[in-house]
Structure formats: C-alpha cells, structure tokens
Amino acid sequence: MIVRRKTRQIQLGGMLIGGGAQISVQSMTNTDTADIEKTAEQIHRLEAAGCEIIRVAVPDLDAARAIRQIREEIGIPLIGDIHFDWRLAVAAMEQGAQGIRINPGNLGGPKNLKKVVDAARHQQVPIRVGVNSGSIEKDLLERYGYPTAEKPQALIESAVRNVRLIEEFGYHEIKISIKSADVLTTINGYRALSKKLDYPLHLGVTEAGGLIGGTVKSSVALGILLNEGIGDTFRISLTRDPVEEIRVAYELLRSLKIRERGPELISCPTCGRTGIDLFSLAQEVEDYIQTMKSPLKVAVMGCVVNGPGEAREADIGVAGGRGKGIIFKKGEIVKRVAEDELLKVFMDELKKMEAERLQDQEQKNNNQSA
Numbered sequence: 001m002i003v004r005r006k007t008r009q010i011q012l013g014g015m016l017i018g019g020g021a022q023i024s025v026q027s028m029t030n031t032d033t034a035d036i037e038k039t040a041e042q043i044h045r046l047e048a049a050g051c052e053i054i055r056v057a058v059p060d061l062d063a064a065r066a067i068r069q070i071r072e073e074i075g076i077p078l079i080g081d082i083h084f085d086w087r088l089a090v091a092a093m094e095q096g097a098q099g100i101r102i103n104p105g106n107l108g109g110p111k112n113l114k115k116v117v118d119a120a121r122h123q124q125v126p127i128r129v130g131v132n133s134g135s136i137e138k139d140l141l142e143r144y145g146y147p148t149a150e151k152p153q154a155l156i157e158s159a160v161r162n163v164r165l166i167e168e169f170g171y172h173e174i175k176i177s178i179k180s181a182d183v184l185t186t187i188n189g190y191r192a193l194s195k196k197l198d199y200p201l202h203l204g205v206t207e208a209g210g211l212i213g214g215t216v217k218s219s220v221a222l223g224i225l226l227n228e229g230i231g232d233t234f235r236i237s238l239t240r241d242p243v244e245e246i247r248v249a250y251e252l253l254r255s256l257k258i259r260e261r262g263p264e265l266i267s268c269p270t271c272g273r274t275g276i277d278l279f280s281l282a283q284e285v286e287d288y289i290q291t292m293k294s295p296l297k298v299a300v301m302g303c304v305v306n307g308p309g310e311a312r313e314a315d316i317g318v319a320g321g322r323g324k325g326i327i328f329k330k331g332e333i334v335k336r337v338a339e340d341e342l343l344k345v346f347m348d349e350l351k352k353m354e355a356e357r358l359q360d361q362e363q364k365n366n367n368q369s370a
C-alpha cells in the first residue's frame, strides 16, 4: 500500500490539494487564451475526460481579461500561468484565476513579488512556485551546475529560495513543482525536495515528448514518485491534444491502484491464432469506453482458444474466431455472434452492463443516505 507523504493542505477554487486529499489530475490548454470560445471548448473536452484543474497561459493582458468569461463557462478550477510580468499575475487573479503559477525569481525583484503575494492573499489564491531546469537563477547554476540525476540541487535550492521569498511576506498557500525533461533528475529532485519542504507537490516531466515517448517518460518518473507517496497533483505533458494527457494520467493512477475512472481495457497483443481484425475492434471499443463512467474491466481478445481464459478478470469481453466471435462475462461464454454483427451486439451488451452498474450504484447511494 502506498503511504502518502504528509504535506500541508491548500485550497484551489474549493478543491483540496495535499494533506491527504485525493491526488488530482491537471492539464493545460494549448489554445490562444484570449480566444474565449476555443479555450472554453477545449476545457469542456478536458473536463469530460476527467481533468480536475486547468491551467491557461497568460502571456498578455488580453489573455488575463479572458479569464473571467472562461471561468463562467467551465466547471473546474482555473490556474493562470505567468512569467516575468507581475502585473499579469495580479490581473489574472482580479479576473478570477483561482490559482497562479509563477517563478517568483523572474518577476523583477521582491517589490513586484510582494504585489503578487498581496493580491493572492486578498483573493485567497494559492501560488504554485514553478521552477524549471531551463530557467534556474544564474548564481545557483554557478554553484551547483545544471541539474542532473546525480546533482539536482540547483532545482531544489531554486524552489526553496523562491518559497522563502513568499513566506517572508507571511503567505503559505503554496505548492511547488521542479520540472526537468530528464526522468532521473525529476525523480531524484522531487525525492530530495520532499524531505526539505512540506508544501504540496505538483509533479510533471517537462517537454516529455509525443504520445509514446512522453507517456513512457512521465509514467516512469511520476509512477515511481507516486508509488513512494510523493506528489499531490500532477500533469502528464504531451505534444498532443491535451485530452490524451488526461487519459494517460488516469491509466497511471489506475495502474498504481491509486484511483480509478471509467473502464479499463484489457486487450491481447494478437498472435497467429487471431482470426479477426482485432486492431480495429479494439480501437472502436477503446474509443467507446472513454465515454463510460463505471470502472468495468472490458476485454478484447483475438481468439476463442485462450481469450476468455486469459481475460478471466474482465467483467465483459469479446473474442474473435473464424467468421464469428464470442462474448463472455467473467470468463464464461454467453453468446456466439457472426463477425459482421459482433461489434454491435457487444456494444449493446456493454451498454446494458454499464446501465446495470449505474443502477446498482444509485441503489447503494440511496440505501446509504436513507
């Protein structure tokens, strides 16, 4: 069982982070924030996929001004991501950003930082101190060198220094991230940081890459950290539609048995026994189950010889045969169907099972509240 590291708890737009709260899943929009319609539309898709906190870039005042209307249209807390210009941080909060992400060291000195911290206190907005390997203060780089797996100190010292700057103004609604594009630097950096400060940690591997490379890097780094109880919220960064980040995030949480959301797909890699076009069948099923809520285990297997047996754990499954397929539940065959009807019949069975599960859940909830 994972023993979570004890951290302080902060509130982000009514959502609890740290202090034992559920590990939350974040993403960031890649639209022009000032384009309210497109940004809100992307956030709606992310929300539907399970995104719980959204960050938007605030590169100028137009973006800051768009926040108010975006917030009116979405249902999850919004964080403004600001670099260099303290006025944008203040403007983002005035426009309703429920969190800000800054690098306190690049706001132009303590006077400017104080204005940001005062505004955060006034608006009750937590601050993420976001340190990146690529933007560490020069003096720290000279002292510790560029962060590496063996020597991640520059990242940690930069985070500590920036946190202390905020603490000096009497503010403690803080979470921290130290991002690197390197997996081992990320792991060693967060491990060391978690021993130094007890603020909640936002995990992530920056510039992780595309779907496969980025998923592997993020899953290795974040998987190891989460399994050690380190991390209170996280983002999987991918050079893709951000909705894919959410899918990967939940698969990661599911694989560590931290959280479940929606069904799990179990599918075989196929082999010489496969008698049907399993790849397209698996793709259709995978796309469909993204819309489902129950944590069902759904199997798509290539053959009837081993399929149901191999996927005994599955609540419901389909296995291919020569010209026909079978549908099974809990490892037992319940229907044999011609291949051309297989997908439709299986989907109907799947929908029926989901409806039963939801009904059972509702019944349980009613019994509990009675």
Ligand code: SF4
Residues within 6 Å of the ligand: 268, 269, 270, 271, 272, 273, 274, 301, 302, 303, 304, 305, 306, 307, 310
């Ligand atoms: S389920 Fe059948 S087709 Fe798929 S890998 Fe196993 S033996 Fe091969």
